[in-house]
Amino acid sequence: MNSQMKKGIVELCIMKLIEIKKSSTFEILNKMRALEVNENTIYPILRRLNNEGYLRQEKGNNDIGAPRKYYDLTDKGRSELSNQIDDWFGFINSVNEILKGDINE
Amino acid sequence: MNKLEYLEKLEYYLKEKYFERDEIDEILEDYSFTIDEALDNNISEEALEEHLGNPKEIVNNMRKVMVIKRVKKNKFVALSPFISVILFFILGFGFDYWEYGWLVFLLIPMSGILSSRKHRKLTILVEIMPFISLSIFLTFGLIYDVWHPTWIIFLLIPATSIIDTKDRYKWLSFAIFIIGPLLYLSSYFYFPFDYNWFFLLLMIFPAIYSGLISIRINGVRNRKYEIIYGCLLALLAFIFVVFGSIYGIWHPLWLIFLLIPVFAIVFSSKTFNEKLNIVALSPFIAVVLFVLVGEFFSAYQWSWLFFLLIPVSGILSHRGKNKKISWVALSPFIAVTMFFLAGELLNGYQWSWLFFLLIPMTAIISD
Numbered sequence: 354m355n356s357q358m359k360k361g362i363v364e365l366c367i368m369k370l371i372e373i374k375k376s377s378t379f380e381i382l383n384k385m386r387a388l389e390v391n392e393n394t395i396y397p398i399l400r401r402l403n404n405e406g407y408l409r410q411e412k413g414n415n416d417i418g419a420p421r422k423y424y425d426l427t428d429k430g431r432s433e434l435s436n437q438i439d440d441w442f443g444f445i446n447s448v449n450e451i452l453k454g455d456i457n458e
Numbered sequence: 459m460n461k462l463e464y465l466e467k468l469e470y471y472l473k474e475k476y477f478e479r480d481e482i483d484e485i486l487e488d489y490s491f492t493i494d495e496a497l498d499n500n501i502s503e504e505a506l507e508e509h510l511g512n513p514k515e516i517v518n519n520m521r522k523v524m525v526i527k528r529v530k531k532n533k534f535v536a537l538s539p540f541i542s543v544i545l546f547f548i549l550g551f552g553f554d555y556w557e558y559g560w561l562v563f564l565l566i567p568m569s570g571i572l573s574s575r576k577h578r579k580l581t582i583l584v585e586i587m588p589f590i591s592l593s594i595f596l597t598f599g600l601i602y603d604v605w606h607p608t609w610i611i612f613l614l615i616p617a618t619s620i621i622d623t624k625d626r627y628k629w630l631s632f633a634i635f636i637i638g639p640l641l642y643l644s645s646y647f648y649f650p651f652d653y654n655w656f657f658l659l660l661m662i663f664p665a666i667y668s669g670l671i672s673i674r675i676n677g678v679r680n681r682k683y684e685i686i687y688g689c690l691l692a693l694l695a696f697i698f699v700v701f702g703s704i705y706g707i708w709h710p711l712w713l714i715f716l717l718i719p720v721f722a723i724v725f726s727s728k729t730f731n732e733k734l735n736i737v738a739l740s741p742f743i744a745v746v747l748f749v750l751v752g753e754f755f756s757a758y759q760w761s762w763l764f765f766l767l768i769p770v771s772g773i774l775s776h777r778g779k780n781k782k783i784s785w786v787a788l789s790p791f792i793a794v795t796m797f798f799l800a801g802e803l804l805n806g807y808q809w810s811w812l813f814f815l816l817i818p819m820t821a822i823i824s825d
Contacts (some may be wrong), residue, residue, distance in 0.1 A: 377491070377492065377495055378488060378491075378492040378495075379492050379495040379496055379499070379509075379510075382492075382509065382510065382511075391511075391515075392509065392510065392511040393511040393512055393515035393516050393518075393519050394519050395511070396488070396489075396492075396511065396516055396520070397516065397519040397520040397522070397523045398523065400485070400488075400520060400523070401523045410488075415498075417498060418494065418495070418497075418498030419491070419494035419495065419498060420491070420494075421491060421495055422487075422488060422491040422492075
């Protein structure tokens with residue numbers, strides 16, 4: 354898989370994780386470990402999404418230890434995520450059709 | 459690596475990649491929170507980099523992601539070499555200001571700094587200060603032959619760097635830092651005495667406090683090199699005062715102080731990780747060559763040409779993706795150098811202007 358495509362998927366996963374639950378950078382880093390994503394790339398993506406208005410940051414207190422900073426999706430972020438998910442499933446369906454040989458000549 | 463070192467390293471690389479101060483502060487705050495959370499989750503300080511990433515790589519990635527927003531070429535920057543050449547000739551032919559008209563070439567690096575997307579006026583001031591002080595110093599030196607104590611103007615460079623920090627007491631540090639040179643100048647003009655240079659030592663305290671005397675290896679301050687750096691400073695001050703007083707050679711002895719920034723550049727982390735930063739060294743090399751050749755060969759009429767090394771080194775170092783030298787960008791400097799050398803050394807001003815045809819010719823050939 355080329356790096357540009359992987360970057361797009363990582364971005365999609367990050368936004369989805371935040372939609373499911375407001376998350377801190379550390380939590381996102383931990384969850385993305387399963388995808389074997391280079392940890393050096395996560396924060397730059399978060400920062401860009403934040404700068405472009407897809408995410409917002411808020412501070413929150415924590416029961417144990419230091420206070421945290423959480424990312425949440427903005428309305429713009431939710432609509433972007435929904436578009437990206439549609440694009441993703443559309444793409445996957447097309448790929449599956451090709452792989453299964455279901456293409457109408 | 460502990461939290462402080464991690465943040466220090468991150469800040470170093472962010473500054474190196476020209477992030478704005480406000481943005482740096484935001485990123486450092488984000489990482490401060492993230493590190494605290496990692497430590498709360500029993501991640502050891504040694505494993506911080508493994509879990510959160512390598513500061514240098516993070517910054518590199520951030521630069522790639524945000525590159526479109528930052529790299530905005532300004533037409534004025536691209537035109538500045540040509541504008542400088544035109545201004546230089548207007549000043550020379552129109553007003554006979556050949557001796558110091560070449561100062562307009564400093565417009566080239568200054569235009570780059572002024573057109574950068576930096577919101578903080580102080581950061582722009584810090585970056586532009588070496589050129590402002592160099593212009594004032596050379597103007598006074600060349601026109602009035604007052605090299606000493608005009609060199610004091612260079613102290614404005616570290617003084618402005620003190621203000622452009624986050625430190626709580628930066629204004630107090632700045633005030634103490636400039637009191638030394640002000641007292642020295644007052645003493646020089648109004649109440650001279652033998653050891654008035656002691657006033658300059660006052661600068662050491664705010665300089666150390668503000669981290670002006672800081673040497674970084676891989677982005678983290680290195681105490682060992684800082685001690686060597688401090689000793690070098692003291693040694694240079696000693697040599698300057700002793701030889702200056704005994705032989706009265708304040709000029710060009712002041713040149714030895716250029717070893718201070720040169721040392722800092724050579725021993726900074728860039729040297730350890732990458733190749734030597736010639737662009738950063740070029741102003742100092744240019745000043746030394748300009749003064750020495752000008753002084754000992756009475757060649758101030760043309761030794762200013764060495765200052766063209768500054769933009770030339772910049773052009774040679776930033777070759778873009780194809781690694782090719784931009785001869786179009788270099789051609790104005792080559793033409794000016796050939797024009798003056800042929801004019802001065804071969805007395806050929808009647809024909810040496812032909813070298814300027816190299817500029818359009820190079821553009822046509824390079825397409």
